[in-house]
Amino acid sequence: MKQYLILFILTPLIGFLFSLSPSSKNERSIYTISLITLLIHAALLVFVGFEWLLSTDPVLFNSYLPFYVYETSSFRVDLFLDKLSMVYSLVAVILSILICIFSRFYMHRDPGFKRFYSIILLFFLGLNIVIFSGNFEVLFVGWEILGISSFFLIGFYRERYLPTKNALKVVSVYRFSDVLLVAGTWFCHHAFDRNITFFELNHGSELMKLLGENATLAFLIPFVFMLVALIKSAQFPFSSWMPRAMEGPTTSSAIFYGSLSVHIGLFLMMRISPFWIDNTPIKIIMAIFGILTIITSSTTAAVQSGVKTQIGYASITQIGFMFVELSLGFENLVLFHFAGNAFLRTYQLLVSPSVLHYLIHSQFFHFVKPKDRITNSFWGRIQKTIFILSIKEWNMDRFQFKYLWDPFKKIGNFLQIVNTKLMSIVAGLILCFAIGAKIVGYELNASFLDVFRYALVLIGFSSVMLAFVERKSSLKAWTCVFAMQVFNLMAIIYSADVPYSLIEIYILGMIIAFVIGYFTLQKMISFENQSDLNGFYGHVYEHPKYALTFILVSLALVGFPITASFIGIDIAISQLHFNDYPLLIIILLGLLFAEISVLRIYTRMFLGPHKKVYHQIAFKSS
Numbered sequence: 279m280k281q282y283l284i285l286f287i288l289t290p291l292i293g294f295l296f297s298l299s300p301s302s303k304n305e306r307s308i309y310t311i312s313l314i315t316l317l318i319h320a321a322l323l324v325f326v327g328f329e330w331l332l333s334t335d336p337v338l339f340n341s342y343l344p345f346y347v348y349e350t351s352s353f354r355v356d357l358f359l360d361k362l363s364m365v366y367s368l369v370a371v372i373l374s375i376l377i378c379i380f381s382r383f384y385m386h387r388d389p390g391f392k393r394f395y396s397i398i399l400l401f402f403l404g405l406n407i408v409i410f411s412g413n414f415e416v417l418f419v420g421w422e423i424l425g426i427s428s429f430f431l432i433g434f435y436r437e438r439y440l441p442t443k444n445a446l447k448v449v450s451v452y453r454f455s456d457v458l459l460v461a462g463t464w465f466c467h468h469a470f471d472r473n474i475t476f477f478e479l480n481h482g483s484e485l486m487k488l489l490g491e492n493a494t495l496a497f498l499i500p501f502v503f504m505l506v507a508l509i510k511s512a513q514f515p516f517s518s519w520m521p522r523a524m525e526g527p528t529t530s531s532a533i534f535y536g537s538l539s540v541h542i543g544l545f546l547m548m549r550i551s552p553f554w555i556d557n558t559p560i561k562i563i564m565a566i567f568g569i570l571t572i573i574t575s576s577t578t579a580a581v582q583s584g585v586k587t588q589i590g591y592a593s594i595t596q597i598g599f600m601f602v603e604l605s606l607g608f609e610n611l612v613l614f615h616f617a618g619n620a621f622l623r624t625y626q627l628l629v630s631p632s633v634l635h636y637l638i639h640s641q642f643f644h645f646v647k648p649k650d651r652i653t654n655s656f657w658g659r660i661q662k663t664i665f666i667l668s669i670k671e672w673n674m675d676r677f678q679f680k681y682l683w684d685p686f687k688k689i690g691n692f693l694q695i696v697n698t699k700l701m702s703i704v705a706g707l708i709l710c711f712a713i714g715a716k717i718v719g720y721e722l723n724a725s726f727l728d729v730f731r732y733a734l735v736l737i738g739f740s741s742v743m744l745a746f747v748e749r750k751s752s753l754k755a756w757t758c759v760f761a762m763q764v765f766n767l768m769a770i771i772y773s774a775d776v777p778y779s780l781i782e783i784y785i786l787g788m789i790i791a792f793v794i795g796y797f798t799l800q801k802m803i804s805f806e807n808q809s810d811l812n813g814f815y816g817h818v819y820e821h822p823k824y825a826l827t828f829i830l831v832s833l834a835l836v837g838f839p840i841t842a843s844f845i846g847i848d849i850a851i852s853q854l855h856f857n858d859y860p861l862l863i864i865i866l867l868g869l870l871f872a873e874i875s876v877l878r879i880y881t882r883m884f885l886g887p888h889k890k891v892y893h894q895i896a897f898k899s900s
Contacts, residue, residue: 356412455509500554511543536623571598690747738765787842814886
């Protein structure tokens, strides 16, 4: 029976590929393909679930052909089914079918009808990869697909300014959780000296004994994964990305941020529960973040004027309760709470346009001015303070910009002041020396080698910081991202004995992606005489093929799953020694800003209101 697990991945994958074939005007075919895909998946889930319940196996686990294997590092397609997977998958497929049927009428005659259904199937694919993942590597693949599908759906109305801008904001926060997930996986690799599976994690007391021997890792691993979960589930202080994500169609908001995607952080914490179930400090920290989220999100929801934002913050509040319940050990209650919250929020979001219409109609005829019940007493001033903080969403956006993004912008702006031509010459000479020394087999002194490796990754990090703040030239920003990958690669080559066959795949994939991306930007500049990144130019309307090409090569350049750069990054990072954690931090920060930089180039060049006056222009404010 375990051999059927791969069908939970293949079914949405095949459905997604088939959804790309019909004409964008053939709504019936697009809808039929999507619905049949989801119904087949539901039937398969019922069949496997029924057979599993009748069997004596507590879980189902199957390992398929490895994607690659190198020493202690491997990428095996391991799939895992247990009670947690079954509950999440059942809720996911039921809600996806409902959204699919509802969207047929809601999105009727929308120019992006086909694009919407294709992205929904892509999201469903990523969600199932996460739910049925049998190891951290497979889970990361699904995690990345969820992130990029979120970006596409938030910016679905790409002719508007705010959806485009907010899509980039949200994916930036998502990317922060992605690199933390990579860091947590790296710590696990060094704690157990190999890639572990979730079957081993949930049924291997020896692993926990091994982890217990290192108190630092015993705290650090669950703490890093907890940060990943808090970010993905929009918990305090990261809650402010939720209302920005509501810019997409209401149906996508319902399935993403009301029901499924926003609960995936809880799924991660329950999947890795052996790491923290006996760790009291982690449980206390988790409960504190849950309580802070309950306070901030419930008060914020009470004062919002937008109905989707109210529902979003209400959902975050309930997830805060779930984190508290999870910290107390009530896992079955959390699963029940998750299902109830998911169905309720989906229903609320789907009917919100109608409810809003009825309320406005009622207010027009029966408006009564509310009484001001807040007095000027001490408690009254406290209430007013909470009211103002809630209106400002507890300044969480300001916190993120001040402590997450502004310091790196300052670094990039400082580097722009420095003589970039001289910097480029020095960096080029160092790169030539690094390549030449490897080719001739010259052995570097051990103490010099450490300094040299850090010099390489710092040059790479400086390159991506320049790309992060670059506004004058899209070609320069693109080249800086490629330079970061090259310098990181050289640093990793000097850090571990990685086979040249894998290095060649990594280099070839990066070069192909860079050349195609550079050619695409060069053609856009020749067509439109526009190379800066000072605004949003909306060239996707007149050059859709170039836009599609550029987003694909952008993902290939920065390590999107199952690309050459992803394989290289995964192997290279796993080969870093535990004492090289400062090197890992710099490399991960570079990868974080690399994806943000290439998506920024894409959004500014291809999305937003078109710069030409003969195209329709939406209002800047939504």
